[in-house]
Amino acid sequence: MIHLHNVSKTYITDKTTLQAVSPTSLEVSKGDIYGLIGFSGAGKSTLLRLINRLEQPTTGTIYVNGQDLTSLSPKELREARHSIGMIFQHFNLLSNQTCLQNVEFALEVAGIPSTERKKRAAECLDIVGLSNKAHEYPARLSGGQKQRVAIARSLANNPKVLLCDEPTSSLDPHTTLSILKFLERINREMNVTIVIVTHEINVVKYICNKVAVMENGSIIERLDLSNGDVQPYTSLGKFLFETAGGWTKEMVTYE
Numbered sequence: 001m002i003h004l005h006n007v008s009k010t011y012i013t014d015k016t017t018l019q020a021v022s023p024t025s026l027e028v029s030k031g032d033i034y035g036l037i038g039f040s041g042a043g044k045s046t047l048l049r050l051i052n053r054l055e056q057p058t059t060g061t062i063y064v065n066g067q068d069l070t071s072l073s074p075k076e077l078r079e080a081r082h083s084i085g086m087i088f089q090h091f092n093l094l095s096n097q098t099c100l101q102n103v104e105f106a107l108e109v110a111g112i113p114s115t116e117r118k119k120r121a122a123e124c125l126d127i128v129g130l131s132n133k134a135h136e137y138p139a140r141l142s143g144g145q146k147q148r149v150a151i152a153r154s155l156a157n158n159p160k161v162l163l164c165d166e167p168t169s170s171l172d173p174h175t176t177l178s179i180l181k182f183l184e185r186i187n188r189e190m191n192v193t194i195v196i197v198t199h200e201i202n203v204v205k206y207i208c209n210k211v212a213v214m215e216n217g218s219i220i221e222r223l224d225l226s227n228g229d230v231q232p233y234t235s236l237g238k239f240l241f242e243t244a245g246g247w248t249k250e251m252v253t254y255e
């Protein structure tokens with residue numbers, strides 16, 4: 001589903017050169033909820049943003065849905081991005097647009113006609129349980145509700161892949177769990193492959209079936225979490241897993 005081969009990113013400014021991501025390969029299979037974890041500055045967000053070419057790679061190739069994104073024209077890339085949704089830590093909603101209009105916006109960009117847009121946007125708000133907030137502005141919503149609108153917007157174009165950049169880092173633990181529950185449903189019921197950047201190991205333990213641990217721009221370890229018996233082998237991996245708390249699915253609450 002996603003295949004990065006020797007992808008790297010170097011930022012060059014007037015005075016400095018910084019390698020945010022060293023040549024890295026990553027394979028995400030259809031149906032995965034793949035975590036990228038590591039401390040601040042490890043290169044997680046940069047690697048995530050390379051997947052939909054929000055960042056231009058310095059080297060390497062990026063295949064998503066069988067398409068080489070590095071070989072596409074700007075127009076082709078815009079079209080390819082319709083099947084790659086994205087959500088962010090700070091939600092990135094348009095403050096002067098209602099929730100419905102925020103979701104419609106994603107459809108407008110994709111060239112969907114107005115009547116169809118309204119119907120689909122309403123459906124997406126319904127999926128995240130926010131039909132009653134359709135005509136509210138984001139300022140009147142809680143953080144969790146804002147993230148649910150952002151999820152609705154990311155689903156509008158029926159994406160095959162959803163990229164999540166610290167989606168719960170601004171939220172309290174209970175709201176975090178409700179958002180993770182939504183992401184899990186989207187993965188299972190809509191067959192959306194998810195890549196999620198986080199610095200919270202609990203998020204990884206709760207929702208991911210695979211995780212890559214990043215340090216200094218490199219993936220230093222990859223773990224399959226599906227069989228429950230996880231044995232990290234790097235000291236960072238061990239440290240992260242030892243600090244995990246005890247979240248359970250029963251703790252999930254809805255606002």
Ligand SMILES: Nc1ncnc2c1ncn2[C@@H]1O[C@H](COP(=O)(O)OP(=O)(O)OP(=O)(O)O)[C@@H](O)[C@H]1O
Pocket residue numbers: 011018019020038039040041042043044045046047199
């Ligand atoms: N646009 C940019 N220009 C220059 N340097 C950048 C840019 N974006 C990121 N960096 C640098 O690249 C490195 C990796 O940043 P990145 O945001 O990918 O890390 P991260 O692991 O996601 O960290 P955090 O958890 O704090 O978001 C950092 O040293 C950062 O300062």
